[in-house]
Amino acid sequence: MASLNVGNLGEYLREQRRSAQLSLRQLADAAGVSNPYLSQIERGLRKPSAEVLQQVAKALRISAETLYVRAGILDEKERDELETRAVILADPSINERQKQVLLQIYESFRKENGFETSTYADAASYADEDTDTVEGPRTTDGGDAGSKEEGPPSS
Structure with missing residues (x-):
């Protein structure tokens, strides 16, 4: 199978996985993808979707956007x-x-x-x-807790 033009995504993923001291199988399990599929991504044989990249980024605790750029999804x-x-x-x-x-x-x-x-x-x-937390705490009347406007603290 010929290598796809996905930049250096596979090499970058391999470096990140190794620096996180994870085996290919451990990362695949953590990201919820198959071991062979992740191996193909690392070798440049498959171009993963944005969703797969996001899962891998979360498992590696790195920015998904960085992977999107390397995969050519974002500039x-x-x-x-x-x-x-x-x-x-x-x-x-x-x-x-x-x-x-x-x-x-x-x-x-x-x-x-x-x-x-x-x-x-x-x-x-x-x-x-x-993000896990998209909304701030709510009050019982449905408003945002702490949303009253205050000026800057006095010096």
Whole structure:
């Protein structure tokens, strides 16, 4: 079988697996994919889906976006934007309203600086998949806990 053009994804996965001190079988089990399939990915014989890459990334505890770039699913600029959005959305110290405001400010700065904003919807869906906590705590009346507006702490 001829090698597919998936960049250095397979080599990178092998390096990450070895640095995590995992056997091929251990990683396959942790990622929920078959051992032969993972071996074929590492050897460049198969091009995995974004879903498989996400599972492998979680098992290796690395960024799924990095694997997406190496597999040719995302370009480098999109990855940087997605990672920024994912970090904001995953931050447990701010509530959902605050996260949305931060994303709007980020988007306005990007737009002001001439960057396209087309990946916003994709970023939200990737970030939602990668985060366990999407919504902040709710009060009994259905509002966000701690969502009252406060000014900066006085010095």
